[in-house]
Amino acid sequence: MKKAMVAKIKRLFQDNLRNIERIKMVKWSLYGLVALIMYLTMLSNVIPESLDVSLYSRADHDIASPITIENKTATEDERSKAAQIDAKYVYRDEVSQSQVDQLNDLFSGIEKVKKNDSDDAETTEEKITELESLLSVSMSAELSNETLVPLLEAELSQISLIKELTLSEVMEVMTDRVSIDNLEQSKTDVEDRLSLTSLPTEQKKAMITVAQQSIVPNYFLDPEQTEQSRQEAIEAVQPVMIREGQIIVEEGAMINREVMEQLRLAGLLDEGFDAVPYIGLALLVILLTGYLYYFFQDVNSRVRSANTNLLILVLIYLSTLLVLKLSSLMQGIELPGIAYIVPVAVGSMLIKMLFNEQLAIASSFLFGVCAGVFFNGEITGPMNASLAFYVLMSSLSGVFFLGKRNHRSNILKAGLLVSLINIVSVAILLMLKNGQYSGIELSYHFLFAFVSGFLSSMLTLGLMPFFEAGFRIISTTRLIELSNPNHPLLRKILVETPGTYHHSVMVANLSEAACESIGANGLLARVGAYYHDIGKTKRPHFFIENQMNMENPHDKISPYLSKTIIVSHATDGAEMLRKHRLPKEIVDIAEQHHGTTLLKFFYYKASEQSDQQVSEAEFRYPGPRAQTKEAAVVGIADCIEAAVRSMTKPNPDTIESLVRKIITERLEDGQFDECDLSLRELDIVAKTILETLNGIFHSRIEYPTELKKKVTS
Structure with missing residues (x-):
């Protein structure tokens, strides 16, 4: 059960x-x-790992980032800090020189007016008008009459002293960097130093006024350089990265807002799917x-x-x-x-x-x-x-x-x-x-x-x-096991049909070499060749390779009965292999190695004995035709080995002619139509089989002992 x-x-x-x-x-x-x-x-x-954490809680364990990602907020903060650089200024020497030139023009004009006024005919207003005509418009606008009158009323010796002191102070101050921020301080310092002179009060005040008005900013903000420096500072800031494997928060540490942001960026917070x-x-x-x-x-x-x-x-x-x-x-x-x-x-x-x-x-x-x-x-x-x-x-x-x-x-x-x-x-x-x-x-x-x-x-x-x-399925290991001569079926072939066993070994050698030459499974072809004629063990003496010192039983029976016996060895073999549970690939080779080829000898014999037309279909193997390259190659090798063995004096030329003829006949008979053998592969198979056969049937050298026996005999 x-x-x-x-x-x-x-x-x-x-x-x-x-x-x-x-x-x-x-x-x-x-x-x-x-x-x-x-x-x-x-x-x-x-x-993604999702953490159950809350703001200002303590971390239960070290939390590391699973990915490398940029913390853009932190990067922007660093760039904002880097952008807060000091403004860039530029010192302009031409401004200082311009102010000194204007002072020289002023005092030259005063001296000229003083020389023209030797007869004291001009009034003060006329002198001021004459002086203003000698000065630049901007300087005339800056200096008031209260400043010019004391200078015009001063003696030439006083004018010379005032000029020297004013130019000295202005040049000293303008040689340094004077910006808007320190302008007032610079004017105050000039006033303090010039106040120590012994000039009359009115001339001293005028001198101080002229000196202070000549002190202007010569150190200016440079917007382009400032912006360029700011951009360079920003670009120099490296992105703030959260590296893969980086510990974001250690065990027991407080989870603040910055840590929460890093956890969010690393994808460790549950923020939806x-x-x-x-x-x-x-x-x-x-x-x-x-x-x-x-x-x-x-x-x-x-x-x-x-x-x-x-x-x-x-x-x-x-x-x-x-x-x-x-x-x-x-x-x-x-x-x-x-x-x-x-x-x-x-x-x-x-x-x-x-x-x-x-x-x-x-x-x-x-x-x-x-x-x-x-x-x-x-x-x-x-x-x-x-x-x-x-x-x-x-x-x-x-x-x-x-x-x-x-x-x-x-x-x-x-x-x-x-x-x-x-x-x-x-x-x-x-x-x-x-x-x-x-x-x-x-x-x-x-x-x-x-x-x-x-x-x-x-x-x-x-x-x-x-x-x-x-x-x-059939694996390489299984094939190797099946090729063991101690396998019951191989022992059966060897004991009951020794001729068939020798024939199968020869076919195996030819088939393996041919299959490997075209990329097919050579080991499968070898093992399949070992078993392909297992069906002959049912009636061994009806096959010529097993007829040792005995009459051919086919001479005493009709060609139709002979055909039935010969043809049945393929189907009988397949049944025996199935009964012993051999792989399907081996069974297929035994069943398909003859395909639907014609049993020519008995067909012609039947035709000679019959007055009526004999149908070729009656003398063909039942098939099926070869479905794989291995089955087709075994069939070719089987036919070639039997044909070459029957030759009386085989030589390379006759063997090649026979091999080519057998393959051509099978090709024209359609025996390869159901497998994927190409014409190129058939040519390779033919050449490989020829090489193997020539190695087997090579001409032997007669040794001296053999020659001596022939002479004496």
């Missing part, structure tokens, strides 16, 4: 797989599923899914044609993402380096074994990016570059150390080597950080890194049978 239930479930599962392969929308649904799972698993790692992080994560997921689609489509392998294979890849991705997510949750455990225990290499190792190395390497980079997001809990940024590097190195080492032939025994070896690479990667990260670590901390780091590789190999060994049995 239990066995029947298991068989029923298995049939249901396999039927569903066949349905999956036929539905085109399943492919896009699977990619969508990967994107959705990636988004949901990484969502908690990108949701912010869609930016969610959009960023969505773009990242779309990018990663796009890369996955590109890598999967670009893989040069037959596995990309079926949705089932995509489903396998999706399951590996989802399993690896789940492992990464669960491992990232262990960061809360207070153990140094606990994050390094993540067995992420299992994903790349499974992809390498079930698909190929190219896709596994590309997937390693995708796992590294995802790990950077998953393990960002202990850092302030969106990605943990250290863990991303560690995961990438671990994944790549898992791919490289499996080797070209993925024996199951290699998985454990690869796991140990992955552990060593993990330890080296951790050592690199610790040394680059240049931190101080105790011996216990280092031990934990290296222990978890070592365990990671071991767990990866264990998980790979545990999951491989699930994928191989559950999805009816």
Whole structure:
């Protein structure tokens, strides 16, 4: 009862797989599923942290900024402070010289008027008028009659003294910088010094007035230079940045308005829904899914044609993402380096074994990016570059150390080597950080890194049978196991049909070399060739390679019966392989290696024995025609090996002619119409098979012993 239930479930599962392969929308649904799972698993790692704090409260813990952002308010404050610079002034020497020249003109005019007034005929008003005519308009307007009269009434000796004292004081004051701010003080100082002279009171007052009016500002505000200096000061101010990882407020410190503003800028305050992080994560997921689609489509392998294979890849991705997510949750455990225990290499190792190395390497980079997001809990940024590097190195080492032939025994070896690479990667990260670590901390780091590789190999060994049995796929490891001569079916061929066994080995050699030359799966072709004639074990003596020292039974039966026996070995073989649960790829090769070719010998024999037209369809194999390159190449190699073996004295020319003829006939017969073999690839297959055959049937050198035997005989 239990066995029947298991068989029923298995049939249901396999039927569903066949349905999956036929539905085109399943492919896009699977990619969508990967994107959705990636988004949901990484969502908690990108949701902005929101703090429940209030103004003037105490911080429960150190709060660091998760991003680098400019504090524009603080920057503007710093620029405002920098703009408050002293005004820039410029000293104008020409102003001082102009005032001195005007004083010289004044006293020269007074002296001239005094000389013209030697007869005292002019009145005071006339003298003033004459003097004003000798002076500039501006100076005439500045000096009043009360100032000019005492000067005109003074003696020439007094005028000379007044001129000397006035020019001396004015030149001394105007040589310095006189601004509007210190103008009055400068005039006061002149007055104080000139008041000490012994001149009459009226002349002294006039002298002081003239001197004070000659003192004007010569140090002026320079608006352009002031503005330029202000702009330079503003531009010199660096933006006030809140750096990623910067402690905004320490534990126990007061949260004032300035701190609240910094928390707001860093996005740590709950100010409503912010869609930016969610959009960023969505773009990242779309990018990663796009890369996955590109890598999967670009893989040069037959596995990309079926949705089932995509489903396998999706399951590996989802399993690896789940492992990464669960491992990232262990960061809360207070153990140094606990994050390094993540067995992420299992994903790349499974992809390498079930698909190929190219896709596994590309997937390693995708796992590294995802790990950077998953393990960002202990850092302030969106990605943990250290863990991303560690995961990438671990994944790549898992791919490289499996080797070209993925024996199951290699998985454990690869796991140990992955552990060593993990330890080296951790050592690199610790040394680059240049931190101080105790011996216990280092031990934990290296222990978890070592365990990671071991767990990866264990998980790979545990999951491989699930994928191989559950999805009816064939891996390199499985192919290698099937190629073991101790396999029951191969033992059956060897014991019951030794001729067929030798024929199969020869076909395997030819097929593997030909498939590898065109980029097909050479190992699959070799193993398929081992089993392709398993159906001959039912009636071994009806096939010429097994007829040792016996009559040919076909001579005693009709060609129609002979045809039935010969043709049935393909279908019988397929049934036997299915019964022993061999992979579908091997079954297909056994069933398709003859395609729908014509059994020419018995067809012509039947035509000779019959008076009526014999239909070719009756003497053709039932097919189907080759659906894959491997099946087509095995069919070519099978026919060529049998034909070359029947030749009496094969040589390179006759072999090449035969090989080209067989391939051409199959091509013209449409045997390659349902597989994607190109004419160029058929030519490469022909050349490769010829090279192999020429190596097998090369001419031998007769050794002296053999020559001696011939002579004596």
